[in-house]
Amino acid sequence: MTQTASPHGSSFSLVAHLRTNEANGPDRADQIAHQLETAIAVGLIGYGEMLPAERELAAQFGVAVLTLRAALASLRDRGFIQTKRGRGGGSVVCDAGVVTEKERRRRLRERSTEDLRDLGDLSGSIGAAAARLAAARSDHADQTRLQSLADDFRSATSPQDRRKADSRFHIGL
Incomplete structure (x- = not known):
């Protein structure tokens, strides 16, 4: 990125x-x-x-x-x-x-149970496929970078920092 x-x-x-x-x-x-x-x-x-x-x-x-x-x-x-x-x-x-909680509730009200189930299935499928491809295609530099991103998540102390670290890890993946 x-x-x-x-x-x-x-x-x-x-x-x-x-x-x-x-x-x-x-x-x-x-x-x-x-x-x-x-x-x-x-x-x-x-x-x-x-x-x-x-x-x-x-x-x-x-x-x-x-x-x-x-x-x-x-x-x-x-x-x-x-x-x-x-x-x-x-x-x-x-x-x-503050915004996320308000927006999350608004978005949940707009979705049906079926839509939410489909989104969960899609997210799980994409995550699993991305992890499988990342593992198959990675080299040492990629693994070191992902380890660093995972360490950033572990060391994050605030919810904002954890969310940012989690997002960066998944984008990096």
Whole structure:
């Protein structure tokens, strides 16, 4: 995974994991909001982390600044980010623990028992297949990197750090 540093010292990759090839349109802002929400939920973008400037982020997603602003407005309305205007301003990720619980309940209410069972089956199947392929294709450097990621998870002390370490381990896998 390629990491890009923001001007504020935090690092995460958006384009490599989140960008889609779909054209701008009324649903594009919703797609970007969902992609950023997912990155926050899995810990790729952590609590207190500053998002890149709007122009830079719009360029990363390949959309107009107005489309990005609509996505950011949606995230603000749902409590994922806070935005300060003016010099030294920008969008900062809010405490994911509060947002995650609220969003988790909303999402669970929207899903049927059958949908949840299917998602669990899919997740288990993908995880097992990824582990099998990783084991078959790995070399010493891969194993060392994964061991380091697993150690990061074991040494994490907060739920936020554990979620981020778990996400990075599974992305690394």
